[in-house]
Amino acid sequence: MPRTYIPTTCVTGVPCEYQDELDFRIIVLTYNRPTSLRTCLSHVANLDTLGDRVGVDIWIDRSKDGKVNNKTIQIAEMFKNTWKRGKVTVHIQERHAYIIGQWVDTWRPQENSSEVALILEDDIDISPLSYKWLKLMDSHFRTVSDVGGYTLQMENVNYVKGRHHPVTNTRKTDNVFLYRLLGTWGYSPKPKEWRRFQDWFHEMRKNKTFKPYVPGTVLDNWYKKFEREARADCMWEMWAVYFYNEKNLYTVYSNLLKYTGRMETLLDTNRREAGLHFSARERVNRSGLLLTQWSSKFERFPSDLPRYNFDGTVSNP
Structure with missing residues (x-):
């Protein structure tokens, strides 16, 4: 007989505030891709x-008709039962949250x-x-x-102003750079700004005529x-891009590829699994390029980090 899964105590559509405070919390969003998970x-x-x-x-989302993928739950529960270096919680959305609810309301x-x-x-x-790397960034930029x-x-x-073209003009002497656009392939928001964004988002969603457009x-x-x-x-990220742009906020990116001249410096990689944005033929595996060796050089920050606008121009050297 299939197991009955009780939804998380948090309510779908309402930002979930956890009772415990950790040094580091990883939020994993999934739906029906057990192998990918x-x-x-x-x-x-x-x-x-x-x-x-x-x-x-x-966090496991449900389908529009309320179904949840049991194989995905099994993978999550297996990880919960085997990972010994911290608390693992498996949350089942009580109804379909879609990707926008998964991102905005799960932390x-x-x-x-200070989490x-x-x-x-x-x-x-x-x-x-x-x-x-994230702990280092937080200690420096908090x-x-x-x-x-x-x-x-x-x-x-x-860079996304006017047209889409790769970031190429960062300085080789900088181990990081600051850019106007969020990087959603592994994002770590500052707690204070994320709370402000969530409050703004849920208020603006009530206004059916508002559109989070960022012209140009x-x-x-x-x-x-x-x-x-x-x-x-x-x-979903269009809402965050609009808010962060209005508040004049930047995101810290790694510049380790240019800084070190080494390919094996990725902090994460996207497999481009079939889903909302990619097809099955686009899948890649670049995990061999993930960073595995630390250097004390990564901990040296220049005092004059430039802020890059959407078009790559520098707004505040």
Whole structure:
């Protein structure tokens, strides 16, 4: 007889605030890709947690008709029963949350929280040193007022003003750079700014005439196309891009590829599994390029980091 799964105590559509406060919380978002989830969690299992208090919250969405993929649940439960370096919680959405609900409502940081969180979709593989890097970024940028978060994303980072073209003009002397656009392939928002975003998002969603357009960017064109196709909610990040842009917030990106001249410096990689944005033929495996060797050079930050606009121009050297 199939097991009955009770939905999480958090309510779908309402940001979930956890009772415990950790050093590092990993939020894994999944739906019906059990094999992809297994691969993602195998990389989480190899993470260097530095002896800190770490937890993993796996959020499984339901289909529009309320069904949940049992194989996906089995993979999540197996990880829960075998991972020994922190608390693992498997959450089942009580109804279909879609990708927008999965992203916006699965981590509500406590007031004045110092918790570092990483939000991952199940097709992301992370470097075993990704927490070491995020912890370093947080220690350096937590009090920098125009930084809204940090991303592990190094692949497919593009300037999006007017047209889509790769970031190429970062300085070789910088181990990181600050860019106006969020990097959603492994995103770690600052707690204070994420709370502000969640409050704003849920208030603005009540206004059916409001559109989170950012004119002049290719993202704006994509979002309007999705609107015409009645699937705008699959581009949840448009809301965050609008909010962070309005608040003049930047995201910290790694520049290790240019800084070191080595290919094996990825902090995470996207397998491009079949789903909302990719087809089966686009799947890749670049996990061999994940960073496995740390250097003290990564901990040296220049004092004059430039802020890059959507088009790659520098707004504040």
